[in-house]
Amino acid sequence: MLSLPDLTEQEREEVRQACGFACVRCGVTIYRYLRLPDAAQATLLCPTCHGLVEEGRLTAAQVHGFHTNPVVRQRHFARDRLPFSPELPMLIIGGTRLLRDTPIPLVLDGEPIMMFAPPRRSRGATRISLRMGAPDGSPVQVINGNEWLPTDGSWHFLLRGDRYSIMAARGEGLAVLRIVARNRIAVEHLRTTIRGRRLEVTPDWLEIDGKRYVDRIGSGALVGLEC
Structure with missing residues (x-):
């Protein structure tokens, strides 16, 4: 997956919003902007999950699935265990x-x-x-x-x-x-x-x-x- 350093701020905002402001697979709020496999869209993956992609332990289909349904938007996800807050910490x-x-x-x-x-x-x-x-x-x-x-x-x-x-x-x-x-x-x-x-x-x-x-x-x- 290619890093996308040249996204405009508006494009970055759209990606963050679509992905729930976190890694689409695990919900970690430290991430990279990466091109989805075999697509022009961008997604968010934390360094650990991106490493799994590079090692071949996450397939393109799995990454697309996580992007379509980010973990932070799922009912079971515990937001309190990660720094999701509208206030300065x-x-x-x-x-x-x-x-x-x-x-x-x-x-x-x-x-x-x-x-x-x-x-x-x-x-x-x-x-x-x-x-x-x-x-x-x-x-x-x-x-x-x-x-x-x-x-x-x-x-x-x-x-x-x-x-x-x-x-x-x-x-x-x-x-x-x-x-x-x-x-x-x-x-x-x-x-x-x-x-x-x-x-x-x-x-x-x-x-x-x-x-x-x-x-x-x-x-x-x-x-x-x-x-």
Whole structure:
């Protein structure tokens, strides 16, 4: 299945709406825009499900079936276990009392590490963006508004229970987001180095260049902490 990076924003909106703002097979809200097998239409598949297609473990007919009837539109699908919320999420991060109304909790060396935004439509998914350091320390946009950007195997994505896990194929890059509720996300572990500046974060503390802090991220601002 071919990636479709050149879709217009209107076309992307139409694809998201048709697919229920998530992977049509599993409902994960991190996805790629991909051309349906043997068709001109586009669909959404998470990195894991797209890997199954590439390995031949999902057939073209199965992918078409998922696209026609996305899992998030099925009655049995439990939306509460994934970040489907019309509100900006509250965050559990860095030993701070529940972080509210802070779209960019952390900026490291001028780079916004994480960004969160409410969906453009009420039935959509929380928009998550993630910027991490490559093995050479240069900043890399891994996720942009829920779109999974890597196509070269440099980063891996996995849904583990209620956790979105993003891991670098090389180096120490790691981000684990636990979906506590539709509008509540815990930064369970984040670790990255950008241009020699090292950041590590858990729900209880954050460490910047080897110095550990608690309760340093501020609520109610565009940026919670710039370091």
